[in-house]
Amino acid sequence: MRLLSAAGYLVLLSSLFTHGALESMNQYESIKDSHSDASLEVRPDNRQHLMGGNFTLRCSVNGGNSTGWIMRRHQGAKNISGCLQLNGKESIDRPEECHFIDIDSKNSGLYWCENTAENKTSNTVNITVVSDSEDEKPYTGSLVWLSGLCIVLVLLVLLPVLWLLIPGFREKLHVCPNGEFRRERVQQEMPKTKQDVTEIQWDLPWMEMDNLLDK
Structure with a gap:
């Protein structure tokens, strides 16, 4: 009886493990599929940038059509959308690029590209600006x-x-x-000692007498 209960317990654990593994695989596949249409690239290829420097974010979409894709940033407790709202400068020739010039701490945050109509997102890039x-x-x-x-x-x-x-x-x-x-x-x-001064005083009268005799 105990062997049967132990066997049943093992079967239950294996089924739960298999179900969890399959669910995690399905979740990974769904994330992978949602990231398959676009990827966010940063140039220069660094996650940490110096204050006052420059960097560029590019939302690369498969097929080259970036229509419907928008760049977002999560900073603090809010999300900001659009290159201009992100304090960036849009590229006229390449609308999928956003240039950040003379950056500061306000440019730090988690960036990604998103297509709200198709409910798809790109990979995320965490940018940190340091002094x-x-x-x-x-x-x-x-x-x-x-x-x-x-x-x-x-x-x-x-x-x-x-x-x-x-x-x-x-x-x-x-x-x-x-x-x-x-x-x-x-x-x-x-x-100059006291004895020298006394000798000079005694010599003065004799000198006066010599002068009188000479006269």
């Missing part, structure tokens, strides 16, 4: 750190060399702004 400063910040920061390190190394090498080779440079580093260093140096070269 170029986001890519430059790490590089700029590392460049600043590298420049600062080079300046510090140059100063560490240059200052000792100047100290050893140029004596005048050493004196300039020790001179005070008010010139006290120069005055101290002159005083050291010509010292």
